[in-house]
Amino acid sequence: MDVPLDQPHYGIGPAGMVRFLRKYATFRGRASRSEFWWGQLTLFAATMVLLGPGLVVAVVGYVDLMRQAIENPYSTSSTDPALDPLLPGFGLLALGSLLSLAFLVPSIALTWRRLQDAGMHGGLAFAFICGSWAASYVVTFAGLASLVPGFLPSSLRSARYEQSATPVLPPTIDAATWHLTRAWAQAGAAGPAPQQWQAAQQWPGQQWPAQQWPAQAWPQQPQQQWPAQAWPEQSPQQTWPQQPWSQDAWQQTGYQPTHPEAGPYSDPQR
DSSP states (O other): OOOOTTSOOTTOOTHHHHHHHHTTTOOSSOOOHHHHHHHHHHHHHHHHHHHHHHHHHHHHHHHHHHHHHHHOTTOOOTTOGGGTTHHHHHHHHHHHHHHHGGGHHHHHHHHHHHHHHTTSOGGGHHHHHHHHHHHHHHHHHHHHHTTGGGGOOOOGGGGGGOOOSSOOOOTTSOHHHHHHHHHHHHHTOOOOOHHHHHHHSOOTTOOOOOOOOOOOOOOOOOOOOOOOOOOOOOOOOOOOOOOSOOHHHHHHHTOOOOOGGGSTTSOTTO
């Protein structure tokens, strides 16, 4: 029996998938439980079609990356070209996520009609739909974030966590430097940086080439010649003229110079 689109179709079969698409943005009316679940199956199929290729390519690239990591365990760095197989998968996943946004409106409309058929307000659909979408994206990106440690290169600081007496070291780490770092870690001291040890200490079997620095000729600064200065000649010794008076002049006048205390106004008793 053909049920109008503005009426709920109870007990509908696979035709509910087509009915879901025909009522793309219909918020009026009601939707039966069978309509709701056939609509959810349609959303799942569309998601797998849009995101499936990206997931497959990403998984294949990840497996290839693991194979390369086993063959060459020192090539898994953040700038290694071996990460290129993962890029197409991530691109397809991003494209599929954008295309899946086209099913956001019919998904909200279907939940809206289902809530109204259950006797509730259809506006609660935003809480269910938006919450589930946000949770799914958070879980997806959280799952991808858990793969980040697999791309980190080996570090010399890992010596503090080593318990074996004969560890297997990457070829990029010097064995003597590693043992010295491990000794500092066991002693509980920070110690100098490994770069300082390598620069200041001669390890066994390691010869540091002597560097010959070329002699650099510094340009001579021109010496400044000051002009000779002619100093003025000093005047001859100056002779002062004799005073016109003398002791003989006193004698001619008849006055004898006396001490001021012996004058006529001095005190004779003193």
